[in-house]
Amino acid sequence: MAVSLQKHMHNIITILLLSLILQSQSQQFSNELSPKSLGFKKEKLSHLHFYLHDIPSGNNPTAVRVAEAAMTNTSETSFGATVMFDDPLTIGPERTSKLLGRAQGIYAFADLNNFGLLMALNYVFVEGIYNGSTLSILARNSVMSPVREMSIVGGTGLFRFARGYALAKTYFLNTTNGDTDVEYNVYVLHY
Numbered sequence: 498m499a500v501s502l503q504k505h506m507h508n509i510i511t512i513l514l515l516s517l518i519l520q521s522q523s524q525q526f527s528n529e530l531s532p533k534s535l536g537f538k539k540e541k542l543s544h545l546h547f548y549l550h551d552i553p554s555g556n557n558p559t560a561v562r563v564a565e566a567a568m569t570n571t572s573e574t575s576f577g578a579t580v581m582f583d584d585p586l587t588i589g590p591e592r593t594s595k596l597l598g599r600a601q602g603i604y605a606f607a608d609l610n611n612f613g614l615l616m617a618l619n620y621v622f623v624e625g626i627y628n629g630s631t632l633s634i635l636a637r638n639s640v641m642s643p644v645r646e647m648s649i650v651g652g653t654g655l656f657r658f659a660r661g662y663a664l665a666k667t668y669f670l671n672t673t674n675g676d677t678d679v680e681y682n683v684y685v686l687h688y
């Protein structure tokens with residue numbers, strides 16, 4: 498009698514343990530994959546060259562101020578001003594040259610003592626093999642420097658696993674209305 502009860506208990510415990518193991522397998526949270534199983538083979542270094550047009554003026558602005566602080570107007574560095582933009586990226590310096598994509602995001606005056614912007618944006622490409630792919634930038638833009646370096650922190654589509662940097666150089670600035678054309682050289686590692 499005692500032996501059969503013991504056997505019975507043993508079976509119940511075995512079943513409980515098995516179901517626990519099965520449950521933990523069906524709820525598995527992470528597992529290791531080989532990069533090849535998702536088609537990632539060889540890392541590439543790409544160089545992109547384009548012009549960005551930031552147009553705050555006129556009837557069809559591409560950049561609009563969406564927020565500011567009470568102190569922004571008295572701040573020598575416009576601290577707190579926040580601008581949302583959807584700027585065209587073109588192959589040549591003319592605004593009418595072939596459209597490659599858009600730079601969409603925000604820049605905010607984030608430095609109390611110098612002109613310095615926080616940039617949080619995506620390049621959204623619309624041309625050729627890059628159509629639909631994006632690159633993400635999260636960086637400081639030291640706007641008064643002749644060349645500004647910004648970090649690329651990720652990407653999608655052709656730019657999966659992207660990392661790299663962008664170099665920005667002002668090509669044209671209208672100091673009256675703020676319209677700016679910027680030349681970009683982007684260096685990006687991706688798969």
Ligand SMILES: *[C@@H]1O[C@H](CO)[C@@H](O)[C@H](O)[C@H]1NC(C)=O
Nearest residue numbers: 564565566567568569570571
């Ligand atoms: C800052 O100045 C602009 C333009 O002169 C004005 O429209 C805005 O109301 C001012 N903002 C504050 C918070 O005083």
Ligand SMILES: *[C@@H]1O[C@H](CO)[C@@H](O)[C@H](O)[C@H]1NC(C)=O
Nearest residue numbers: 622623624625626627628629
């Ligand atoms: C880019 O992709 C979109 C959506 O798939 C498509 O409608 C558009 O025609 C494509 N543009 C070019 C230039 O290939």
Ligand SMILES: *[C@@H]1O[C@H](CO)[C@@H](O)[C@H](O)[C@H]1NC(C)=O
Nearest residue numbers: 554555671672673674675676
């Ligand atoms: C700069 O902007 C002002 C004001 O909108 C305009 O009158 C002027 O023609 C612009 N200058 C250039 C070189 O585009």
